[in-house]
């Protein structure tokens with residue numbers, strides 16, 4: 001006989017007696033009956049109506065998706081951490097050299113079939129950088145390693161092994177298909193950086209661009225830029241340095257105000273996002289931990305055009321300017337910086353009546369974000385190709401992204417001068433396009449080889465049946481070859497633009513149905529969309545998880561105000 005529930009509770013040490021129905025069900029497979037007597041009498045209780053069916057379904061769906069999400073994430077982590085053995089590249093295949101490890105080159109590398117080429121990647125930066133979250137690194141909202149993906153992790157997961165050199169291309173000999181590369185010099189080794197020459201059959205140039213200063217005196221020596229990880233680290237250090245220095249009691253008022261004044265030049269998305277991040281840092285953290293700086297801390301954004309974010313729609317520009325006003329970020333539009341010294345920015349402001357006036361902005365930190373200019377290696381290449389002589393901004397390419405005036409050389413991203421804006425979106429789509437083009441080229445080569453083998457079979461066929469079968473194979477492959485050779489030109493599809501404007505708000509200009517329809521939105525919901533869009537775009541599962549954890553960390557503990 002089974003023990004009574006209360007007795008069992010005592011003997012098993014359970015605090016509460018078990019539900020008798022559940023208890024007996026644990027021993028017997030017979031269906032659970034509420035009231036045996038009522039069943040016998042045929043007066044069983046009517047079935048109870050299910051309560052909250054919607055919430056139950058929602059809960060089940062959430063629960064189910066959590067399980068599926070966890071399984072997919074775990075699988076993805078497992079496969080990246082346990083890459084399969086890679087075959088060595090086949091020496092008979094073409095040598096493809098890819099310059100750079102940014103948006104264009106990394107997306108090409110991700111999609112290309114590496115077993116079809118001998119691929120070498122050359123880049124002074126041995127990681128891919130998710131630039132959209134770089135402004136968040138300047139204040140510690142995101143830790144820099146969360147947005148870096150090692151190039152070694154990318155190439156180790158390819159179909160065949162890929163060579164990587166941590167070096168920069170210093171000379172591109174487009175006629176003889178040779179490249180001079182120089183080992184990156186940022187090591188602490190005694191010996192000088194080595195150089196070497198490498199040959200290529202095909203070359204893809206994805207070296208990006210450098211910061212433009214327009215030759216304005218003093219900018220290069222005194223300003224911080226925001227393009228790479230060391231730039232963000234330098235800004236983060238300088239923010240804390242200026243704040244700690246300003247708290248030093250012996251400083252006079254003027255000096256303290258100057259140290260706590262950050263001037264951001266350039267009202268494009270980089271300048272706007274940085275100004276917004278810095279003001280957030282001040283409002284949410286610095287003010288709390290270092291209250292003595294509160295009254296003098298100031299951020300000024302200087303823009304030469306009549307408004308900030310010129311590439312966004314009118315209502316979003318107005319919304320951003322209003323939000324900045326509420327956040328107490330000073331915006332000086334129609335103000336062109338002319339000169340910079342170690343502590344003063346001199347600018348020419350155009351007043352509403354059209355007259356001009358020279359203004360001086362004493363600063364502690366100057367961040368320069370006025371867009372791109374071509375890198376020296378690109379300017380040098382352009383100067384040697386007659387077809388590139390008239391280009392100023394970057395390499396001219398045709399509709400297949402082939403560098404004008406060359407053969408077997410393509411270019412992607414910010415190093416090109418096209419009708420598109422220099423964005424990650426454009427560079428990524430170009431990289432993916434080239435991967436498709438190279439995969440198609442490789443397929444065409446395979447078909448050509450098969451056709452010539454089949455033609456040999458046709459020639460040597462001893463009976464009519466074999467000859468006919470081989471001929472029909474030649475026919476079908478020739479048709480496929482023709483199709484694979486009909487390459488489509490590159491076409492950009494704009495998905496929209498997003499920018500963070502501070503106080504947990506973002507603006508978004510979204511495009512639908514191939515740019516034919518636009519939707520402009522701004523605010524806190526857009527900010528949630530901004531966050532989810534950027535997380536989904538992060539390069540790897542590791543990056544996605546690290547970024548989410550950084551956001552959570554800041555929500556819970558605030559940003560770290562210690563100096564690195």
Ligand code: FAD
Nearest residue numbers: 100101102103104131132169207208413414422423424425
């Ligand atoms: P990059 O990504 O700059 O990569 C260039 C690569 O070439 C790097 O690996 C570099 O080390 C390497 N390299 C440099 N010189 C050499 C050389 N001589 N030889 C070999 N390799 C070399 N765009 C968006 O669409 N959305 C955004 O939200 C956005 N946010 C941004 C935020 C910031 C702060 C910045 C700076 C840019 C942002 N952009 C954004 C623009 C976007 O980052 C660029 O358009 C994109 O990086 C261009 O990609 P790319 O591959 O051409 O060059």
Ligand code: NAD
Nearest residue numbers: 266267268269270303304336337369370371421422498499
């Ligand atoms: P940008 O070219 O978009 O903007 C630079 C701004 O600086 C311009 O508005 C220009 O008028 C201004 N300027 C130039 N010289 C000046 C001077 N002397 N004084 C005052 N103002 C001056 O540059 P960016 O913001 O660095 O962006 C570069 C590229 O990266 C753009 O294509 C941009 O779309 C892209 N980007 C996109 C995002 C995003 O989508 N969230 C974020 C950052 C960058």
